[in-house]
Amino acid sequence: MSVAARSGSGASGPRIALLGFSIECNRFAPVARREDFRCWLEGEAILADARSPAPSALGEMPGFVAAMDRDSPWQPRPILLAMAEPNGPVEQPAFDTMMAAWRAGLEALRGQVEGAYCVMHGAGLTTALDDPEGALQSLVKDVLGPDVPLVCSYDLHANVSEAMVAQCDAFVGYRTNPHVDMRERGAESAALLRRLMRGERFHRAFRRLPIVAPSVSLLTAKGPYAEVIEFGQERQKVLGPDKVANVSVMGGFAYGDTPFNGFAIIVTGPDRDACEALADALAKEAWSKRDRFVAKLTPLSEAVQRALTTEVPLAFADVADNPGGGGGGNTMYILEAFHKAGVRDAILGLIHDPALAAEAHQLGKGARLAARFNRAAEDSFAHPFTAEAEVLALSDGKVTGRRGIFARTAMDLGPTAALRLGGIVVVVISRRTQCADPAFLEHLGLDIGAARCVVVKSRGHFRAGFDEFFTPGRIVEVDTPGLTSPMLDRFTWTKLPRPVLPLDPETRWRPGQGVSGQP
Incomplete structure (x- = not known):
């Protein structure tokens, strides 16, 4: 691919807006400030970083850009990518600064892009908002319009809100913990965006279960979480891409302490009925393993x-x-x-x-x-x-x-x-x-x-x-004591939905609860 095609100068191919907001926020940790965002990339710096041998950004944007570069000509339109180490809620003025930058960049692109890709985490907070990701996704849709497809990728520790599912056209979550598939999920996001820009439309089936799993129970090499993810991937392969395009099983992040904490399943694909049926099957599979989402630690x-x-x-x-x-x-x-x-x-x-x-x-x-x-x-x-x-x-x-x-x-x-x-x-x-x-x-x-x-x-x-x-x-x-202790009964929860497992042994769930879907 020519340098012109890679940079977007004099290039052909679809024009794609690039942006992102990625921070995992612990409600109990000190507030995050602008200077805590170790990766703050604006405009062409996003592309230069993504294409470098050692990017400062984590793997989703490099994976997306590399996949788009490999596939066919495209015209990137980068705005702002802000990433930080996990921290407390972001100071609202700092997030307002980001929103202003995203708004200005999107408004400059109104009517001039065919798609958008947004790197998210999904467990962000600000000092005023429980759902900054939903706010950013809504901004993208409001400015670019509902017909411009938006693909978002998320950490599997995302606390998934209704807005996060509704205000995107494809939902892509990590499948590995430790997270070693970020570049692959960026590349998958690129492939799904290509499909959407060719005219396909995806349904999103969404289920949330009353399970707020301790972080140590969410490994994916083995254990209950690994088994649910593998169940979804096997079913997706059987159904095929013409029915189901993506299966994301989100373990959530307990310390976010949000109204939408909980084990979440999002199935994206062209076939509404297939997506809804698979989401139901996955919810039942996860619930059947509910007693295994517990922390087992060694005393000091x-x-x-x-x-x-x-x-x-x-x-x-x-x-x-x-x-x-x-x-x-x-x-x-x-x-x-x-x-x-x-x-x-x-x-x-x-x-x-x-x-x-x-x-x-x-x-x-x-x-x-x-x-x-x-x-x-x-x-x-x-x-x-x-x-x-x-x-x-x-x-x-x-x-x-x-x-x-x-x-x-x-x-x-x-x-x-x-x-x-x-x-x-x-x-x-x-x-x-x-x-x-x-x-x-x-x-x-x-x-x-x-x-x-x-x-x-x-x-x-x-x-x-x-x-x-x-x-x-x-x-x-x-x-030991600490802000990220997996022993969840040691925290004072203010927004976490109750009852939930493992905090409340009396918690009950039945098929049909926590059901949401998008056209």
């Missing part, structure tokens, strides 16, 4: 003993302080307990503590210091902890991910330091990020394969990054 005291006595390398997941779900990445429960017990040959990462990282950089490699963790933290779970330490290694934190969710993604951890605290090496970063990629530790010269214990502040995405070191049987999910 038991985790300490395992770390002291293990004869094989183990990974300990600090699932309650997962920056990938809005956690601060700065609780000390595991570090303090391991350090006090004298655990050795251990690596722990990533601790978000800009002040400590800055001090280590000021002192330099080889320096010794009293490492004061959380001297400035405001998170109620992040109590101070001090220990004698040595500065083992330093970096600027610029890393390209090599495995899992961050593979081929340009990441910036900010000034980073590896500190040796007795038998534990702790990696301290300045920009909050979950420890989902071994490159975050390896770029400091740390040998993961030589460690007896590796502690990661991550809920599940580390499984796709560290699977070359730890099989599932060597992963210990530790029960």
Whole structure:
């Protein structure tokens, strides 16, 4: 394809608006500000990033652009793509700024595009809105008109509102957790948009179940969630693309605490009856597995003993302080307990503590210091902890991910330091990020394969990054306090629909409840 065709200058082919808003919001976490959006791309920068070997954006937009480039000429019309690490609700003025940019870009394209693609997360919040994704999708439809097809892709942790389903023409959700299929879902979105622009029209069948599953029960390698997803994919293959174009099974994000939390099923396709029947079958299949969506964690005291006595390398997941779900990445429960017990040959990462990282950089490699963790933290779970330490290694934190969710993604951890605290090496970063990629530790010269214990502040995405070191049987999910604890009865819910499982054992559901469909 020519450079002109790729850029849209003098090109033929359909004109496609490109935009996106992607953040997973934890109602209980600190408010997200404009500066928390690590990926803020406007205009042609969206295309340059998507086509680069190591984009700053996650995989959906690169996957979409690559698929469109491969297929046939097209004319991209990029507006704004805003992405952030999971956080608290977005400050409304910051979201208003985004909406103004999207509105201006869309109005400039009114009557001049044949389609639109929007990268979403689906679990966003603002300080004023429970459904910013629905607001953005409605804006696209209002400005471009109902006849311009809109395809949206979503994280499988989306809390799906009626507006999100109604205000798009094809709904595409991830199928893997850890999320290693983002590029594929972007490419699938491109294929569906091509079909829509050729004149096909899709029905969306929508079911929501009263199940708010703990995050640790939503893995897709095996378990109840994996089984429901596989059931849908097998049925879709049997029915064929002329009846069903996409099956999305959304586990949801409990900590969003929205009126539309709940296990959601969206079946998109040309055949209304086939989509509705498959949505019903999937809802029944998910409900039949409802008792298996529970959290089973290891008490901290038991985790300490395992770390002291293990004869094989183990990974300990600090699932309650997962920056990938809005956690601060700065609780000390595991570090303090391991350090006090004298655990050795251990690596722990990533601790978000800009002040400590800055001090280590000021002192330099080889320096010794009293490492004061959380001297400035405001998170109620992040109590101070001090220990004698040595500065083992330093970096600027610029890393390209090599495995899992961050593979081929340009990441910036900010000034980073590896500190040796007795038998534990702790990696301290300045920009909050979950420890989902071994490159975050390896770029400091740390040998993961030589460690007896590796502690990661991550809920599940580390499984796709560290699977070359730890099989599932060597992963210990530790029960500690935190903003992302899978023990849902520890939170005060204000908007979550009740009753729901597993919080309310008396919850009942019958076929026909939670039914919604779009023409």
